[in-house]
Amino acid sequence: xxxxxxxxxxxxxxxxxxxxxxxxxxxxxxxxxxxxxxxxxxxxxxxxxxxxxxxxxxxxxxxxxxxxxxxxxxxxxxxxxxxxxxxxxxxxxxxxxxxxxxxxxxxxxxxxxxxxxxxxxxxxxxxxxxxxxxxxxxxxxxxxxxxxxxxxxxxxxxxxxxxxxxxxxxxxxxxxxxxxxxxxxxxxxxxxxxxxxxxxxxxx
Amino acid sequence: xxxxxxxxxxxxxxxxxxxxxxxxxxxxxxxxxxxxxxxxxxxxxxxxxxxx
Numbered sequence: 506x507x508x509x510x511x512x513x514x515x516x517x518x519x520x521x522x523x524x525x526x527x528x529x530x531x532x533x534x535x536x537x538x539x540x541x542x543x544x545x546x547x548x549x550x551x552x553x554x555x556x557x558x559x560x561x562x563x564x565x566x567x568x569x570x571x572x573x574x575x576x577x578x579x580x581x582x583x584x585x586x587x588x589x590x591x592x593x594x595x596x597x598x599x600x601x602x603x604x605x606x607x608x609x610x611x612x613x614x615x616x617x618x619x620x621x622x623x624x625x626x627x628x629x630x631x632x633x634x635x636x637x638x639x640x641x642x643x644x645x646x647x648x649x650x651x652x653x654x655x656x657x658x659x660x661x662x663x664x665x666x667x668x669x670x671x672x673x674x675x676x677x678x679x680x681x682x683x684x685x686x687x688x689x690x691x692x693x694x695x696x697x698x699x700x701x702x703x704x705x706x707x708x709x
Numbered sequence: 710x711x712x713x714x715x716x717x718x719x720x721x722x723x724x725x726x727x728x729x730x731x732x733x734x735x736x737x738x739x740x741x742x743x744x745x746x747x748x749x750x751x752x753x754x755x756x757x758x759x760x761x
Contacts, residue, residue, distance in 0.1 A: 552753040552754075552755075554741060554750050554753050583739060583753055583755055585739065603712070605712040609712075609746075609747060612746045612747040613747045615747075616745075616746075616747050616748060630749060630750045631741075631743050631744075631747060631748060631749045631750035632749050632750075651749075651751075653750060653751060653752055653753045654742070654751060654752040654753075655752070655753070655754060656740050656742060656752050656753060656754030657754055658738055658740055658754040658755065658756035659756070660738070660756055660758060661726075663728060663729070663730065664726055664727065664728055664729060665715075665726070665727045665729045665738065665740070665756075666724060666725075666726050666727075667715070667724065667725045667726075667727060667740060667754065668724050669718060669721075669722060669723055669724070669725060669742075669752075670722055670752070671720065671721065671722040672720040672742065672751055672752055673720060674720065674744070674751065675718060675719045675720025675721075676717045676718060676719045676720065677717070677718045677719075677720060677742040677743060677744060677751060677752070678714065678715075678716075678717060678718075678742070678743050678744075678745060678746060679714070679715030679716055679717075679718050679725075679727070679740060679741070679742055680712065680713070680714065680715060680740070680741040680742075680743060681712070681713040681714075681715045681727060681729055681738065681739070681740050682712055682713075682738070682739040682740075682741075683729075683731055683732040683734075683735035683737075683738060683739075684735060684736070684737040684738070684739050685732075685734050685735055685736055685737075686736050686737055686759075706737070708712065709732040709734055709735055
């Protein structure tokens with residue numbers, strides 16, 4: 506004996522089909538929130554800042570550079586590659602390394618009451634940090650990142666004009682960076698000698 | 710060196726001018742508003758200057 510539907514006008518077979526479709530589409534939507542075709546979390550176009558501390562001298566860094574290069578294509582993502590200096594003692598120098606990059610990473614470590622710095626390290630919105638080649642971790646970090654307020658930047662000769670929104674919880678430090686998107690330079694020495702690395706947005 | 714401290718911002722809405730020498734190779738200018746030197750980032754802006 507067939508079960509009768511409690512909803513007027515709908516047979517049990519139609520109800521079953523509707524449940525199947527509902528479950529299917531709900532699963533698809535939920536999956537879409539975590540992975541898109543590229544395996545990245547889907548997120549809005551609110552700005553999110555992804556910093557990568559990297560080095561031409563680090564054999565683990567090319568994989569992280571690739572992750573940063575890929576995520577930089579996403580709308581709303583501000584991807585920043587900081588080349589640190591502390592591998593420069595190995596007999597040759599990372600041509601993109603900057604002392605301010607090293608200082609920034611050490612300050613992040615100090616913020617966590619740690620003296621440990623490493624490459625490749627990724628930091629999302631100045632908070633969550635993890636190994637820079639961990640795509641799934643980055644995906645989750647972006648998914649749960651708080652929306653940032655947007656600062657509008659206008660350029661004048663030798664000067665920038667910043668339109669700042671109302672933002673509670675201040676005061677804040679304002680940092681300004683010049684960046685070259687998709688910068689790649691040949692690596693002539695060290696562990697990555699001759700390797701082709703992904704061009705990443707790099708602090709100049 | 711292209712990192713520049715744009716000063717302390719109290720969070721009030723408004724317009725602020727910041728002196729900035731553009732590295733000639735730069736094609737983007739990034740601005741971050743951060744708690745302390747390396748606390749949580751709460752605001753960000755980007756200007757594409759690749760056409761200039």
